[in-house]
Amino acid sequence: MTATDISKLIVRTSMRDRAAFDLLYRQTNAKLFGVCLRVLTDRAEAEEALQEVYVKIWTKADRYAVSDLSPISWLVAVARNHAIDRIRTRRVKQTGLDEAAEIADPTPGPEALAVAGDEGARVHHCLEELEADRAAAVRGAYLVGESYAELAERHGVPLNTMRTWLRRSLMKLKDCLER
Template structure:
């Protein structure tokens, strides 16, 4: 699964190509499910969120531009942001409406789980190359759904410092993953 293939599938999905969308789902659902599970920490809620995320992807695939981000980064951002929105709604006592009740079970199959575990090892290896505090901040922001303000408070640094830490850490991770 290369970025070029995912970019093409997103472009075809934007044109409402159901076969492309199905292939995109099969190639990326394990990774996005992992993001959902890490942020939400509840399998049932993560499965529900994944369904909602793919509905968003179906409707917003035309918003992806290959120049801005890698396609998987864009998909992960969609998933992460959706899950963080769910967490915020949970904190406020509101549960999002179940827009995806009629979508089939989104649990990844065994092949997708194996692919996701290989990708996970690569990401963990790259995270281990970061300074310990930076790696914890990245995990907090992008895997656990903590806000920049929460992280700044936890690490006793100014908010802009936390933003800089995360931006620089993401650039290092990108370089490591592309190597």
């Protein structure tokens, strides 16, 4: 089969001519399988890739432009590029244990947990030194995430009074923690 004949088959395939596509497959599958096998080096994977290559040829035959280049060159390029893409996706999926060792563990270590536990106990102790309503407001604002307006409403005080309570309570906590 000549290059002109293959070119005509590709053009007819772009028009969804199944008979032309069947003939194109029979005339070129051995060559394209060889390309896939050479790139992928695994027969089963090359066979699977070849099927995917022909699906691409069926869906993208309209992108083939008749030119001075051989039509088989276009088909080989489709097969080669697809096989290379399969290798690239395989590399992404295969992350080894060596790479996992380089990833830092975001959880705190035993020393950090011990220090945090001590700090938490100190903060809790200092919160107990505050008046009950002030301690509840600090816990609500900084541990629960309540807004100043929500706290003011819950404690039945004006908004500016709540701001003052929180500012003064934080100053007392700072003094307590520095002792």
